[in-house]
Amino acid sequence: MKKLGIVFIILFICLVIFHLLVIQPKKYVEEDLYDKIIERGTIKVGINTDSKPFGFYDKDWNVQGYDADLARYIAQYILKSPNAVEFYPVTPANRILKVSTGELDMVIATMTITPQRKDIIKFSIPYDYAGQALLVRSNSKITSIADLAGLNVGVVFGTTAEKNMLTLAPTSTIIGFRNYHVAYEALKQGKIDALTSDDTILSTFAYDDKDVKLLPKRYSKEPYGIALKKSKSTKKLKENIDFAIKDMQRKNIITRIRRKWLKL
């Protein structure tokens, strides 16, 4: 009887070992995103759609702008067709979530590479640079950030400018907006005294509307990168995007895209 008990115990241990070593559940391996894109035949790109000249809808509801041109070039490089892009609108506040959950393959949206963001997502090498600036009404007495004490300053939620203002102008009242369009309207209507963000984005408002002006001082350096999910599955994709950016830089394609869209 005792012997039988021992046999059962040994048999049980053998079964456990067999289960752990042989029929162990397969580890979840994330599919390589580059391979998935090749198989799918399109790239899902998150882009700002209210941020002229980087990303906006034209009259036929096609997405246009600097970042859209960049996305089409990346599609040409990876999939051999500039039209192999599906654009999805993102905002500065939701784009990190959308790329880190895998809902989008990448985000191309005037996105600054920062150490804090690099803790959560991956970036390509920089494709351009901007600097934080102030947009004010043309008749404003404001000349720099030092004049903003006690005044209302508009930012777009989720931008680097929103975060930077806490240290750059701690005594001004920061008012957050959903997008640039509503923030610009608030500036025109006198609800805010200044709007702060990248010079590349704000310069278009000043160019198109003589009632507002872009002040000359810059308060940060903003390297723009293409955002990817922070995962092994995006290693090959990042390598290809970096190659594509270097190729565009070598052939002066980025300079041409910049000249086509920016008024700086």
Ligand code: GLU
């Ligand atoms: N470059 C800034 C950032 O990444 C502003 C970008 C934007 O408004 O989309 O926060």
